[in-house]
Amino acid sequence: MTGSQRLLIFGGMSLAAFGMLYGLHYAVLVEHQTLDRLGGSLAQAFMDAASRNPAGSQAALEAYGQTKYDYVRQVDCHSHWIGLAMIMIVLGVVFGRVNFSERFRQAIALALLVGSATFPLAVLLQTYHHGALVLKALSVASSGLVIAALAATAWGFSRPRTPV
């Protein structure tokens, strides 16, 4: 097993475990309360509208929008960490077939690990700082890093095997 394979498999397993741990923590301590708040704020917005209280309705609708914004990102973060980790482990098993030098393979593996860890984290951090440009830029850059690493991997797979 080469260094790039170790990086992908061990990094992927650690990231999957971390993503599952986050998901477990989220499901037990956060999700039920978030879903209650999500449904409650939308219901409140309609009830305030029925009571002819437009200011209250608007405030509840904004609370719904903010909660939904957080909920979508929190769930996406969990699924993307685990999904990207699984791709890393799978690629790790066959990374020897990526026909580049081991040094370049290690660079690709590192890019996959950094991008896969950072992309969901940047998305999650947006729930604490809604609309922060730096975090949006970080999520775009890290997802770009994953796409570029995957493109390099696909290119490496397509190159003919170099005789040893």
Next chain:
Amino acid sequence: MTTATLSPTAFAPMSSRRLFIFGGIALVAAGMLFGDIFAVFILHQNAGQQGASLIAANQAVAAGNPTAVGEIFSNLGGILEDRGTKVDAHVHMIGAGYLALLLALVQPYIALAAKTKKRLATYFIAGGVLFPIGIFLIHYVGLAYSPFKVIGWASILADSAGALLLIVLLIEAWGFRSYLRTRQLTEPAIPDDDSWPRRALLSGGTLLIFFGFLHGAWYAGAYLYQHERMETDILGKMMAAASASDLPAATAEVTNFGNLAGAHAVNIAAHSHIIEFGLLAMLLSFIQPYVFLSDLWKRRWTKVLLAGSLILPVFVLLELKLGLLAGGIADIGGLMVIVALVGMLSGVLRYTGTLDAGGSR
């Protein structure tokens, strides 16, 4: 390496690797079958119920009746929970199946006793089965007899099964760490097969994942924030129209809300399904030496799986333009993947350990 030359000792009848492969494919196939049934019989009806609830809520707003609004939303919460738990059961069953297949691949690098590895595989498959069952039951069990305020027994089952999966994964990671110290394989490595099905699944899977990433990045950049803003805008307009007793305008906004939810859902579904199928194809490429079928049938199942993997996400996206016709074709795509999976599973089952590889063909 062909199936005929695979040593039986590399794939003992009840080894941890075989349990992970068999359990993994079965979980993925069962999760997909459940997803197809959900899409055909529940998804559209559930969306219709959501729209009807919103129209009823608008009528209650127009009548100035907040109590009725509260009751309607209580009912709507149940409808959303019904849908959400079924989607989650589908996703988590398939996810557990993928993880099982992944763990099958890394078994040679897990430096633990064979008995421990087999026990871990059994626990993992049991957790993978109980996890989605717990999620599915949340809607039906609710908070009945629960000692907690917001968490019911079905949630406790799901969370416990999730914890079991996590514990197994952590022990496997510990075993991998031990391997890194000794560098001794605990069982034969996965055969370095270079057959057509393996190459097709590997390259096809990588391409599917790549296209899925590109689509996800495009959707997030071009539409995600816009759709989020549009949702609250539409809801605001809907309530304003209902408050002014303009029910036709409020109903039109319900239609807009449904269309927006549909556009969001099909993009997310296409993105997630194409990547999941790509990953599945790559995973299946590794286990081809353990599929005890003739090369002709292995090629057939590979073609059916890759075709279905492309048809489903493409036609899910086309649902916005072609409606139910595209939805039906997408469901057929899903069915093709399931059939191919069951075909490969039958190949895994054919190896009983009593027959040698050559004789089994």
